Amino acid sequence: MSRDESTGAPAPTYTMGYGPEFQKMLDRRNAAINAAHLLPHLEPGMRLLDLGCGPGTISVGLAQAVAPGALHGIDMEESQIEVARAAATAGGHDNAIFQTGDATDLPFEDASFDVAHCHALLNHAPDTQAVLAEVRRVLKPGGLFAAREVFGDSAFFEPELEIGGLGDDRVWGTFLRLLAANGGHPQMGKELPRALVDAGFKDIRASASFEAYSSADDLAFLHDLIVGWFFSPATIKAATKLGLASREQFDGWRRSLDRWVEEPGVFAAFAWGEAIGRKP
Numbered sequence: 001m002s003r004d005e006s007t008g009a010p011a012p013t014y015t016m017g018y019g020p021e022f023q024k025m026l027d028r029r030n031a032a033i034n035a036a037h038l039l040p041h042l043e044p045g046m047r048l049l050d051l052g053c054g055p056g057t058i059s060v061g062l063a064q065a066v067a068p069g070a071l072h073g074i075d076m077e078e079s080q081i082e083v084a085r086a087a088a089t090a091g092g093h094d095n096a097i098f099q100t101g102d103a104t105d106l107p108f109e110d111a112s113f114d115v116a117h118c119h120a121l122l123n124h125a126p127d128t129q130a131v132l133a134e135v136r137r138v139l140k141p142g143g144l145f146a147a148r149e150v151f152g153d154s155a156f157f158e159p160e161l162e163i164g165g166l167g168d169d170r171v172w173g174t175f176l177r178l179l180a181a182n183g184g185h186p187q188m189g190k191e192l193p194r195a196l197v198d199a200g201f202k203d204i205r206a207s208a209s210f211e212a213y214s215s216a217d218d219l220a221f222l223h224d225l226i227v228g229w230f231f232s233p234a235t236i237k238a239a240t241k242l243g244l245a246s247r248e249q250f251d252g253w254r255r256s257l258d259r260w261v262e263e264p265g266v267f268a269a270f271a272w273g274e275a276i277g278r279k280p
């Protein structure tokens, strides 16, 4: 984790940033796929909170499921909130309300939501229990919490070349170490049930799923995402500054990535854990 220059305290950095390449990844998401574990529990009229909503591509589907109930999306980044508001307006989701806010200090009354949801937030928020304590505070008794997060050690890239695998000579392993160095939790997807137990939730259920890339279009998207994000000057600077990789390694990995995507039968997938639990 980096340090705040004035106080010396740990200063978490949001690893993914808000550049156009990673935004394209978020644009591909929707509630039907990314909140499939939650949708069967939603009913019209519920009041739902989406923490770390990003550009709102999942949120608008959740808004549709609870209408005429309200969907409140919060994110610490104003530019994401603006995109989410535009998506809600374009889709006619007038029950979706978006505002900036910190998941560890929610701008909502106690016991004011039926459901709280987050997707790919706890991977990045350094203090998991601080987020879950706020979720518990704003949920009504019996209210439902649902989370979906990546667990990095079960992702695969086939063939591995220098792209897949967890070693410090691999692209994926280096990404996971960068996430951890920024205060994130690369294995959160499978740590969710324990985190919910520790936060005092009950009736906890967990599941797991893969996000797979095998069609030519999906592989081209993944290749371009890795080029545009992992090989961006900002990521290379962050990783080299932290001593996670050298510039020479990045140069070699870049050549391997172009080879990898041309391999016959190339196949990659990210592993996600989902968990739901109720506030007692």
Ligand SMILES: C[S@@+](CC[C@H](N)C(=O)[O-])C[C@H]1O[C@@H](n2cnc3c(N)ncnc32)[C@H](O)[C@@H]1O
Pocket: 014, 016, 026, 029, 051, 052, 053, 054, 055, 056, 057, 058, 074, 075, 076, 077, 080, 101, 102, 103, 104, 118, 119, 120, 121, 124, 125
């Ligand atoms: C990987 S994106 C996921 C966005 C969206 N949930 C999705 O899956 O498409 C993580 C989002 O969480 C937000 N975020 C990270 N830490 C946060 C915090 N403490 N409070 C509010 N938002 C936070 C980031 O700004 C970013 O938009």
